[in-house]
Amino acid sequence: MPAKHVRFASVSTAYPAGVPSLSHSVSSVPSSSGPHTPPFYTSKLPASHHGYSRPKHTRSQSYPIPIRVHNLLAYSHHPPINYDVSLSTSTITTSYRAISTNSFSEPAVYPPVSSLVIQISHLAWPISVQASFNGQYVTVNDVFSAVHRSLRTNATSSEYRAIPSKKDAEKVRMAYEMRYRRLRERHAYEAEKQQGMKRVDFLKGHTRFMGLSTSSHTGVWVLHLS
Template sequence: MPGKHVRFASISTAYPATVPPLSYSAGSVPSSSGPRTPPSYPSGLPSSHHIPSYSQHKRSHSYPVPTRVHSLLAYSHHPVINYDVSLPTSTITTTHTGLSTTSFSEPAVYPPVSSLTINIPHHIWSISVHASFNGHYVTVNDVFTAVYQSLRKNVSSAEYHAIPSKKDAEKVRMAYETRYRRLRDRNAYQSEKQQGLKRVDFLTGHTHFMGLATSGGAWVLSLS
């Protein structure tokens, strides 16, 4: 899979009453501890009081409880998927021997849903995922795609200046520089640099996918 785009075979939009071949699991989240970079650091990552607690999020009407998550997405200290969310989904690899690419077109959760919302701890932006592959239910690939695309959005000036300290601003700046400097192609390097800060930079390097679990009725993405 690495370095190759995944092509998904068409599948029936009618989901069977039984759980699909790959396992699904229901878990809870384990406890866990835009603009161009300006010439000077701002006084102020958004502070924690701007971040709504997961218990405050409305339970999505699009999925019932209990809900099970696809094994490719399930939280684990050793996830099946190896993915850096700052990179395109074509870079996804897996430790699952003999995994078929059609697994990525299976429902992300069971029972299947047409949409879901994902939160990242200490990250002010929620990620909305909608069924795009088949128009009926969110697939595993829809989740990975939505996470990547959401984190690629530019940061507004207001969001940037909401960073509470120079120390936090420096971490964001370093994440931004690391992101474009890793590109070897000169044109790609310049293009990425000129696009400025993105939401992914606010993760300050914690971009390794660890999986999804539920907390307070919301889906939470763990990263390391």
């Protein structure tokens, strides 16, 4: 039986991703919270925002408030966003009629930050997210775009060889094959195959976006996938 081969591209390839096309009206989005207790910061009272709950106190004074992730990004067993991270962000859909494209331009976390880091369990590559919408704060769309761009980066042969078990390596190889074989158009199929294995294949098929939760490190968020 002939041996199976995995291709590795000579250059790193990543594709730009844009804001998904959602046409629903703006309203509140169901709130969800992550499994960890968020760190606290000293800040002024936040302004009212579509993606965040209103604070209980109204006095204008400094006091500790938790950093909160936007509801579209919050970890949940039933996230409001339907997204396969192996695909372009243009494939994002939602079953909630209240979500609009404006929500994707809102701060990813509150208080807003100019950068943050996302870590995926069992993957060695942290994902750095920088503010791109206005240069001031990371938006919801910045997070989705950075995740997609990072996971589309080519893996190297040494990274593949570093997989701890043959069983896991086979699962990664199968994920790579399934990714290009799902393309129906011949030229797209061949182009995707020729580009070789990518970091997304190391997820071994667990590519459904489930949201972000806090980690034990300030500024670092954990991306959950299923």
